[in-house]
Amino acid sequence: MWRILSSIILLNLNHRKIFKVTIISEFQEQHAKRLIESFMAVTGKDLITSHEGVREQDTPKINIPKKNIPEKNIFAKSKSVGQQLFEAPFVVVSHNGGDDPILNYGNLAALDLWEMRWEDFTRTPSRKTAEPEFRDDRAVMLKQAKEKGYFDNYTGIRISRSGKRFLIKKAIIWTVPPVIGSKDLDAQKNGQAATFSSWAYLDE
Secondary structure: OOOOOEEEEEEEEOOOOEEEEEOOOOOHHHHHHHHHHHEEEEEEEEOOOOOOOOOOOOOOOOOOOOOOOOOOOOHHHHOOOOHHHHHHOOOOEOOOEEEEEEEEEEHHHHHHHHHHHHHHHHOOOOHOOOOHHHHHHHHHHHHHHHHOEEEEEEEEEEEEEOOEEEEEEEEEEEOOOOOOOOOOOHHHHHHHEEEEEEEEEEOO
16 A cells, blocks of 8 residues: 555657556545645645746756656646646655654655655654754744644754755645544544755755
């Protein structure tokens, strides 16, 4: 249920361009809908289109990673909302409502940024996305987001699996309602999600 099944390669009539369509699981499709609906409920905005035109340009001091982030293509309109969110050129992550929340979703941009496979990402405690010295500040931000429904314009430092440090900017964190009827106790509690389209690796 948690695994990305496969990808379909599509060629145009002249066989000059190749488009890759990711096949996602039922969980990924349904969870994407939960993220989109809850984001709309607290911000009044569409999650998929909310980042258009806001990606910042590189500066001499930073490098914004772009590899493995899919570009828009002519097949976008035929994709499900789950596929659109999973292949979106901005980061979307979420964690469950456990006492030590575990990540339960990350789109391709997030997996690339944190340098993890889906299977590894969704077994990772959310707190480990930040370095130990920044976890208290992160906890305060998450508490405020939980109390108010969402927290916007967040800036913080995160760390990838290989130890690369990066600064995220203008992130929005919001509450994701529980899954009604789920057998997973942690899924029966409010989770949280975050999205951002501006990040930069930090100089060592």
